[in-house]
Amino acid sequence: MSAAALTLPDAEYLVELRFPAQASRMVLVRDVVRSAARLCGFDETATHDIVLAVGEACQNVILHAYEGRGDGPILLDILESPDRMILRVTDFGPAVAPAVLQPRDLGELRPGGLGTYFIQNVMDTTDFGRSPGGVGNVLQMSKKKDPST
Amino acid sequence: MSAAALTLPDAEYLVELRFPAQASRMVLVRDVVRSAARLCGFDETATHDIVLAVGEACQNVILHAYEGRGDGPILLDILESPDRMILRVTDFGPAVAPAVLQPRDLGELRPGGLGTYFIQNVMDTTDFGRSPGGVGNVLQMSKKKDPST
Amino acid sequence: MSDTVREVNGNLVVRLAGEIDLDRAPEVRRLLLDSVKRSLDVLVDLSAVTYIDSSGIASLVEALQWAKRRGTDLCLIAVSPEALRVFELARLDKVFAIHPDMNAALAAGN
Amino acid sequence: MSDTVREVNGNLVVRLAGEIDLDRAPEVRRLLLDSVKRSLDVLVDLSAVTYIDSSGIASLVEALQWAKRRGTDLCLIAVSPEALRVFELARLDKVFAIHPDMNAALAAGN
Ligand SMILES: Nc1ncnc2c1ncn2[C@@H]1O[C@H](COP(=O)(O)OP(=O)(O)O)[C@@H](O)[C@H]1O
Numbered sequence A, B: 001m002s003a004a005a006l007t008l009p010d011a012e013y014l015v016e017l018r019f020p021a022q023a024s025r026m027v028l029v030r031d032v033v034r035s036a037a038r039l040c041g042f043d044e045t046a047t048h049d050i051v052l053a054v055g056e057a058c059q060n061v062i063l064h065a066y067e068g069r070g071d072g073p074i075l076l077d078i079l080e081s082p083d084r085m086i087l088r089v090t091d092f093g094p095a096v097a098p099a100v101l102q103p104r105d106l107g108e109l110r111p112g113g114l115g116t117y118f119i120q121n122v123m124d125t126t127d128f129g130r131s132p133g134g135v136g137n138v139l140q141m142s143k144k145k146d147p148s149t
Numbered sequence C, D: 001m002s003d004t005v006r007e008v009n010g011n012l013v014v015r016l017a018g019e020i021d022l023d024r025a026p027e028v029r030r031l032l033l034d035s036v037k038r039s040l041d042v043l044v045d046l047s048a049v050t051y052i053d054s055s056g057i058a059s060l061v062e063a064l065q066w067a068k069r070r071g072t073d074l075c076l077i078a079v080s081p082e083a084l085r086v087f088e089l090a091r092l093d094k095v096f097a098i099h100p101d102m103n104a105a106l107a108a109g110n
């Protein structure tokens, strides 16, 4: 959760995307993440999980940071280091306290609140903070590559 | 070929990409273009052709604008208007005279020189110019949607 | 690929298809709740679902809760590997009755 | 999916696979020229090629020119729809001999 964790890691950019925060754009964004995860050598389950995490992160931005207005942009940076894939989702919405993003208790059966839980369970690291420029929030996630591949 | 043709058309952004001008990144970029073309409703042949055109355009930037150095970035803007898909490839290399980009005569059997020919044959419009900011070249291409779909 | 509803032996089989995300969840939710309202047992076929996220899961949880309140059953059949993965992650694979196919669900009394 | 070369009845069948772009064209070019150098007729199987661009086409044109100079044949077999589209766009579908499969190519004398 430290700001340091959000500075540029020792990794190569695969691609940076910018798209409007609209639910209808997510099919395309997920396709990009799927291709990139395969390129990093992840198997089908890990690829699915990474796509899910990015989908949930963008959904949070659409619903919460921009409250469904659909006019703000989302930035998605996809990076690869020798041992992991790093994905960074940036919005330009009001500051969110990291504590808000605690995953909920699964004990109770109710719709909603699963997004953050999925992200934290499928990724190896997740760090939430203000963007380096000070405008907007950044969720940086990473997943370790399978050493056997 | 006019500068006006390169100003922002009346179209919605699907996604903007930024990636290093390296041949190894093109698989991912083509996947994005393929998804976007399908999203715009193009059939498999038109989707293939659009992917080919973008691949050739990026290949030209990798080989000619950056001369294979692989350090410069490529920007790819993908837009959709009601009647067409618009793709814009921007580099930050030295200015290229549009006349250089004439497709070659197919009569002669020799390897090379096909890229520009493919782009001009599969797309409905292609406009080449300096980027609005004055740094780099922009190739803007568009393809009409099939009215029957 | 579109969603379909058909009646089989007094049950409703709701077949969902494609990617069920924030964009498509409202229409899926409507379809499921309308099906539950018909007071028949509902079998939700997820064989053609290639992606489902928290918003799709939320629609299914809501439909299950509606069914429980009405005293009807709602179960999942032929769950694709992608969808099963998400139910497992959410620990909902024990909350929903899941059957390999329609016949197994009917035999189990759904 | 990787490229393979095998000998069939005194011909070389070179099977290319995947996406042949700027990144992979050098290795494909090497494979084709090495095959042509063996002074056998070469059948290039393009059934598993899902994408080919001007750099891949350039490698094939160069191999065809080398074969002509040596007096051997180089033909294409089982060309995938994606690859055929590109040969047609380049008007090279009349320059290369194209056969539906290996048997047709052998019958035609390749
Ligand atoms: N990018 C964001 N900006 C602002 N608030 C957020 C963001 N992401 C998540 N939140 C907050 O965190 C809570 C939990 O998110 P989540 O687990 O995805 O559940 P859900 O979105 O289904 O409510 C949300 O209800 C919201 O208040």
Ligand SMILES: Nc1ncnc2c1ncn2[C@@H]1O[C@H](COP(=O)(O)OP(=O)(O)O)[C@@H](O)[C@H]1O
Pocket (backbone or CB within 6 Å): B056, B060, B061, B063, B064, B065, B091, B093, B096, B100, B101, B102, B103, B104, B112, B113, B114, B115, B116, B117, B137, D054
């Ligand atoms: N983005 C670019 N920047 C600079 N020069 C370019 C660019 N694109 C194309 N060119 C020039 O146009 C010529 C024709 O390009 P093309 O038809 O793609 O053939 P090829 O790349 O196979 O030579 C190139 O040889 C090069 O001189």
